[in-house]
Amino acid sequence: MTITFFELLGSVIEREINFIADHLDNSVDEIYQLIVEEAGRNQAEWYSNQVPSLNYHSPACRLAYLYIVAAANSSTFHHVLESNQDLYQYVMEIAKERHEIKICAFGAGPGTELLAMAKFFAQQNLGHSISVDFQLLDKVEEWTSSWYGIRDQINNSFRQLYGSNRSKWPIIPSGNFLACDVTQLDRIPYLGNVWGQDVYVINFLLSEVFNDDPGLRAFLSKVAQFAPSGARFVFIERRGYMWQNRMANIAKESGLLLSAFTESKGRLEEDPLALGDVYDVLQHERTPRLTWDVVYSIGIKQ
Numbered sequence: 001m002t003i004t005f006f007e008l009l010g011s012v013i014e015r016e017i018n019f020i021a022d023h024l025d026n027s028v029d030e031i032y033q034l035i036v037e038e039a040g041r042n043q044a045e046w047y048s049n050q051v052p053s054l055n056y057h058s059p060a061c062r063l064a065y066l067y068i069v070a071a072a073n074s075s076t077f078h079h080v081l082e083s084n085q086d087l088y089q090y091v092m093e094i095a096k097e098r099h100e101i102k103i104c105a106f107g108a109g110p111g112t113e114l115l116a117m118a119k120f121f122a123q124q125n126l127g128h129s130i131s132v133d134f135q136l137l138d139k140v141e142e143w144t145s146s147w148y149g150i151r152d153q154i155n156n157s158f159r160q161l162y163g164s165n166r167s168k169w170p171i172i173p174s175g176n177f178l179a180c181d182v183t184q185l186d187r188i189p190y191l192g193n194v195w196g197q198d199v200y201v202i203n204f205l206l207s208e209v210f211n212d213d214p215g216l217r218a219f220l221s222k223v224a225q226f227a228p229s230g231a232r233f234v235f236i237e238r239r240g241y242m243w244q245n246r247m248a249n250i251a252k253e254s255g256l257l258l259s260a261f262t263e264s265k266g267r268l269e270e271d272p273l274a275l276g277d278v279y280d281v282l283q284h285e286r287t288p289r290l291t292w293d294v295v296y297s298i299g300i301k302q
């Protein structure tokens with residue numbers, strides 16, 4: 001008895017499409033077509049070898065992200081949680097002792113990291129629920145709707161699978177979306193909630209910031225300065241020396257003890273058919289990404 005990324009995302013996408021169709025005077029078919037266009041545009045920007053210019057403010061662009069990329073990116077973080085022994089033991093110890101864990105994602109987008117936590121704890125079968133307090137930081141405020149959509153869908157699915165008594169659910173998600181450019185140090189005083197987290201995740205943010213931005217290094221150094229000793233900083237990025245270098249520079253400036261770099265290639269073993277209507281309509285033009293090819297490293301606050 002468990003959840004799948006595609007099933008969760010299918011419901012989130014369907015609700016967002018219907019909402020947009022109602023409010024923006026587009027037909028559902030027009031929205032499908034816009035998703036295909038935005039998916040092509042996103043892909044070209046990500047591989048343009050310069051700062052990508054993405055339309056995240058547009059609903060169709062965010063829907064394209066949810067359809068094409070969100071499951072694959074959730075599965076990379078899920079894979080790191082499962083397979084990195086240090087991170088696995090750290091997270092499991094906290095979960096068993098405190099029955100809660102605090103996690104903060106920088107450049108969180110729709111909150112794919114929460115999807116990964118939900119699937120991870122559902123598979124661990126701890127026999128009790130874990131409160132997952134999730135702080136998302138992203139400069140694109142419009143992601144808020146997808147984050148609440150994902151959180152609500154996790155709640156719906158757990159209610160269906162485990163009943164209405166939340167103490168029987170694998171996780172009870174809570175948290176906030178904080179609109180914030182993480183290269184701007186002057187935003188720090190407004191972010192009371194990001195201190196004191198157990199895990200900080202930087203999942204596919206570095207390639208969007210793209211440059212070796214001193215603002216990002218300064219921001220993360222400040223966060224690391226106030227993080228509890230032992231907190232884990234999980235850096236995941238597409239494979240490449242340039243990204244390893246970025247991680248190493250951030251860790252050095254923040255005083256984090258960085259693990260060796262691990263390269264990982266893998267495949268999400270889920271059926272995208274579970275996405276439902278959006279996949280039925282779009283699969284001949286665009287299919288969701290199922291594979292990852294990344295490098296990751298874990299920094300530890302001393």
Ligand SMILES: C[S@@+](CC[C@H](N)C(=O)[O-])C[C@H]1O[C@@H](n2cnc3c(N)ncnc32)[C@H](O)[C@@H]1O
Nearest residue numbers: 073107108109112138139140181182203204208
């Ligand atoms: C590729 S997405 C990754 C989203 C999520 N972490 C995942 O793995 O699916 C990159 C995210 O970083 C955000 N982003 C890019 N530059 C940023 C900045 N300077 N400050 C905050 N967020 C930023 C974008 O809005 C986008 O949501």
